[in-house]
Amino acid sequence: MIIVKFGGSVITDKKVYKKIRTRVLKRLIYELTDENIILVHGAGSFGHILSSDKKLNSGLNDSNMIDFSTVARDVQKLNTIIVSMLIERKLPAISMPIHSFHMVGENFPYTKFHEYLIRGFVPVTYGDVVLERKKGMVICSGDQIIFNLAKYLKPERVIFVTDVDGIYDKNPKIHKDAVLMKIVHANDSITFDNDVKDVTGGMELKFKVMGLLASSGIDVMIVNGLVKDRLKLALQNKDVIGTRVVP
Numbered sequence: 062m063i064i065v066k067f068g069g070s071v072i073t074d075k076k077v078y079k080k081i082r083t084r085v086l087k088r089l090i091y092e093l094t095d096e097n098i099i100l101v102h103g104a105g106s107f108g109h110i111l112s113s114d115k116k117l118n119s120g121l122n123d124s125n126m127i128d129f130s131t132v133a134r135d136v137q138k139l140n141t142i143i144v145s146m147l148i149e150r151k152l153p154a155i156s157m158p159i160h161s162f163h164m165v166g167e168n169f170p171y172t173k174f175h176e177y178l179i180r181g182f183v184p185v186t187y188g189d190v191v192l193e194r195k196k197g198m199v200i201c202s203g204d205q206i207i208f209n210l211a212k213y214l215k216p217e218r219v220i221f222v223t224d225v226d227g228i229y230d231k232n233p234k235i236h237k238d239a240v241l242m243k244i245v246h247a248n249d250s251i252t253f254d255n256d257v258k259d260v261t262g263g264m265e266l267k268f269k270v271m272g273l274l275a276s277s278g279i280d281v282m283i284v285n286g287l288v289k290d291r292l293k294l295a296l297q298n299k300d301v302i303g304t305r306v307v308p
């Protein structure tokens with residue numbers, strides 16, 4: 062089984078509220094040649110902009126419940142669009158919104174994913190708002206969900222699709238002289254600086270998750286989804302521009 066992550070940065074325009082990159086998204090869905098997958102997608106501008114403006118990360122209270130509901134609705138809307146495109150492509154996609162069945166701090170309900178997988182479905186989950194005991198709520202990124210799924214379901218590989226060629230020694234969108242690294246070790250020191258609103262930790266957290274996955278024996282790589290065929294080649298385990306994270 063392979064977990065594929067469509068980053069919010071590649072399937073949406075992270076700077077414009079609820080703007081999908083429809084052409085990119087459709088192409089990425091057509092590049093999904095392997096059917097034994099779990100698809101995880103980011104929230105992009107369907108989640109980060111409102112969550113950040115309404116400071117949802119500080120927790121749930123009487124005055125922001127409507128914001129919690131709104132973000133949950135917005136990201137579910139993005140998810141519905143993606144699931145519809147997968148069904149159009151004749152993939153038996155099934156939506157798994159974690160706000161509806163997970164509470165942070167409790168065991169991750171991975172068995173439900175397993176039950177769908179063994180029947181040949183393609184479970185699709187995404188970065189979402191989730192209940193939590195201490196603060197009331199937290200924002201759970203797609204990358205964090207992948208960490209939980211991988212812990213229990215032990216995929217052979219995890220492929221992250223984002224809007225840059227891979228991991229550079231520093232943010233390539235800010236530094237013109239940034240150098241792409243083909244292989245990165247989990248404990249290498251890299252400079253991460255976000256250029257857009259990301260309430261869940263951006264590339265830095267992604268790199269941490271990738272390092273933990275690699276250390277548990279999973280083949281982990283990140284490729285640029287804005288460039289045609291990179292995802293396809295990565296899925297086929299062929300030589301492709303990107304970054305592998307190794308222990």
Ligand code: ADP
Nearest residue numbers: 068069070223228229231232234253254263264
């Ligand atoms: P996604 O939404 O695709 O999951 P993020 O937006 O969280 O991904 O992370 C991708 C972004 O991370 C890139 O667009 C880039 O601007 C930023 N970034 C920061 N530091 C780095 C780095 N060292 N190498 C690559 N990208 C970086």
